[in-house]
Amino acid sequence: MVTNEVSTDIAIPDPDVLNPNCPTRLVLDRIGDRWTVLVVLLLREGPVRFTALRTALGGVAPKVLTQTLKAMARDGLITRTVYAEVPPKVTYELTELGHSLRAPIEAVATWAESNVSAIMAAREAASAG
Amino acid sequence: MVTNEVSTDIAIPDPDVLNPNCPTRLVLDRIGDRWTVLVVLLLREGPVRFTALRTALGGVAPKVLTQTLKAMARDGLITRTVYAEVPPKVTYELTELGHSLRAPIEAVATWAESNVSAIMAAREAASAG
DNA sequence: CAGAATCCCTCGCGATACTG
DNA sequence: CAGTATCGCGAGGGATTCTG
Numbered sequence: 241m242v243t244n245e246v247s248t249d250i251a252i253p254d255p256d257v258l259n260p261n262c263p264t265r266l267v268l269d270r271i272g273d274r275w276t277v278l279v280v281l282l283l284r285e286g287p288v289r290f291t292a293l294r295t296a297l298g299g300v301a302p303k304v305l306t307q308t309l310k311a312m313a314r315d316g317l318i319t320r321t322v323y324a325e326v327p328p329k330v331t332y333e334l335t336e337l338g339h340s341l342r343a344p345i346e347a348v349a350t351w352a353e354s355n356v357s358a359i360m361a362a363r364e365a366a367s368a369g
Numbered sequence: 370m371v372t373n374e375v376s377t378d379i380a381i382p383d384p385d386v387l388n389p390n391c392p393t394r395l396v397l398d399r400i401g402d403r404w405t406v407l408v409v410l411l412l413r414e415g416p417v418r419f420t421a422l423r424t425a426l427g428g429v430a431p432k433v434l435t436q437t438l439k440a441m442a443r444d445g446l447i448t449r450t451v452y453a454e455v456p457p458k459v460t461y462e463l464t465e466l467g468h469s470l471r472a473p474i475e476a477v478a479t480w481a482e483s484n485v486s487a488i489m490a491a492r493e494a495a496s497a498g
Numbered sequence: 499c500a501g502a503a504t505c506c507c508t509c510g511c512g513a514t515a516c517t518g
Numbered sequence: 519c520a521g522t523a524t525c526g527c528g529a530g531g532g533a534t535t536c537t538g
Binding site: 289290291294302303305306322325326327328329330 | 499500501502503504
């Protein structure tokens with residue numbers, strides 16, 4: 241209708257990730273939060289305790305970590321195991337679903353590590369220009 | 370040192386994504402925001418105009434979209450092209466770096482689509498139980 | 499040790515109006 | 519059309535304190 245030099249009309253990608261009503265957004269929201277992704281990474285080798293997570297994450301507020309963990313458990317990504325011991329001991333572990341999320345997440349993480357330098361360079365170039 | 374049933378000490382995954390000081394966090398932050406991921410998805414077939422993006426995203430505030438686009442351009446993920454026409458025309462396009470981000474992002478999107486139902490189920494089970 | 503409760507506060511995101 | 523300029527809110531995140 242206009243020119244053909246660029247696609248003016250948007251070809252919606254097969255997924256409906258773009259549809260705000262689509263629950264797929266839920267996943268993006270979850271991944272979008274500050275800690276979920278890192279928790280998945282930390283749990284990949286097996287069960288980890290609350291405080292261990294807290295420490296590894298570099299000082300998250302307990303409230304926030306609890307929130308994150310609860311949300312993840314609610315969504316079936318992790319399980320919570322309480323040991324009848326004193327002092328208390330609770331561990332979190334990836335479910336099968338949680339494990340299946342590792343691949344995509346690690347793909348992103350790997351990309352991040354490989355390309356941070358490029359991004360930083362671009363960023364400095366931008367502020368320089 | 371305690372028991373061996375679970376890994377109490379955290380084995381930091383090879384990457385240092387967990388280090389708050391690590392710039393890798395930058396990437397997660399960027400991906401964590403509401404629109405970046407969707408923009409990448411929308412740009413995968415070629416250049417797209419501002420309003421087309423806006424429409425496809427379902428009514429983002431122009432200010433927000435501009436913010437997102439600027440941040441992405443600053444980080445070298447997209448380029449902005451202005452056409453000397455009336456009415457004005459500006460297109461955004463993935464850079465090579467931006468394109469390289471597609472794979473990981475699409476992996477997440479695909480996972481999302483495949484597993485939303487499982488997540489929803491888990492969520493309902495949680496609220497039911 | 500694991501978390502609940504509380505208070506606080508930034509800032510991401512949105513809505514609206516206006517301009518080159 | 520492609521933005522900028524303002525205004526504003528609400529949620530997510532954080533620091534601290536307390537308890538089972």
